[in-house]
Amino acid sequence: MAYYTIGDVAERCGINPVTLRAWQRRYGLLKPQRSEGGHRQFDDTDIQRIEEIKYWMGKGVSVGKVKALLERSHVPEEQLWLTLQDEMMLLLRRVTPSKLRDKIVALSREHSVDLLIDNLLLPVRNKLRQDEATASLMCSLLDGVLIRHCALCLTDGQSQSGQEVLLVGWQTDDRTPLWLEAWRLSRRGMQVNVLADPVQTFRPELFPGQHIFLWTGKALTAEQQQQFDHWKQWGYDVELHP
Numbered sequence: 001m002a003y004y005t006i007g008d009v010a011e012r013c014g015i016n017p018v019t020l021r022a023w024q025r026r027y028g029l030l031k032p033q034r035s036e037g038g039h040r041q042f043d044d045t046d047i048q049r050i051e052e053i054k055y056w057m058g059k060g061v062s063v064g065k066v067k068a069l070l071e072r073s074h075v076p077e078e079q080l081w082l083t084l085q086d087e088m089m090l091l092l093r094r095v096t097p098s099k100l101r102d103k104i105v106a107l108s109r110e111h112s113v114d115l116l117i118d119n120l121l122l123p124v125r126n127k128l129r130q131d132e133a134t135a136s137l138m139c140s141l142l143d144g145v146l147i148r149h150c151a152l153c154l155t156d157g158q159s160q161s162g163q164e165v166l167l168v169g170w171q172t173d174d175r176t177p178l179w180l181e182a183w184r185l186s187r188r189g190m191q192v193n194v195l196a197d198p199v200q201t202f203r204p205e206l207f208p209g210q211h212i213f214l215w216t217g218k219a220l221t222a223e224q225q226q227q228f229d230h231w232k233q234w235g236y237d238v239e240l241h242p
Helices: 006-013 017-025 044-058 063-072 077-093 097-110 113-130 135-157 176-186 222-233
Strands: 164-169 191-194 211-215 238-240
Touching: 006 017, 006 044, 017 044, 044 063, 044 097, 044 113, 077 097, 077 113, 077 135, 097 113, 097 135, 113 135, 113 176, 135 176, 135 191, 164 176, 176 191, 176 211, 222 238
Parallel strands: 164 191, 164 211, 211 238
Antiparallel strands: none
16 A cells, blocks of 8 residues: 655645644544654545545535534445446446546546546456457447546656656556556656557667566566566666556
């Protein structure tokens, strides 16, 4: 699980650190964990709760009344994602790409990228791929929308001052999850370049000076592990993206 400092959360959510501390201490709205050094550590659940607080305050609810609303309107997280999956499936069946794009943009403002990918986008893709009657058309429609959205997010991320990296899909046949992983990395402050399609044979010597993330989508085979170990021994700047 990823953890974020109060500065990271302030930047991501657009909330002043002083305000975040007040929400925790004065109003009991947040309960971040603490590091061994005593520093606040926020996770994706905390970020989602901050977005919920922002929602209610945007509706004109005073901060002192938000906690009661959060507790009263709490929906089990699993049920929330199942509902969102059903909504997205409906948009796909109606073949409305523009509304689907708008939905993904809106959800990416309300939820962290990790939660959105793991609990909505990948499960919806898996559902579509299991339905032989719609798999080809609907999955292709969703993939086109997702890759377009990820590419736009990567372009926006080029203005960041973080590390520049290259993401490579290695010996995997499915390219859409590769683009989702690129989006995931970009939201961690990296400037991400991506090989548009996965490759079966990779040659890191063609990318001198690049920090390379390799992504397979599953555990390495013995042959892949051996090849990866050789690259490391030869001094290539390669890393496995989980």
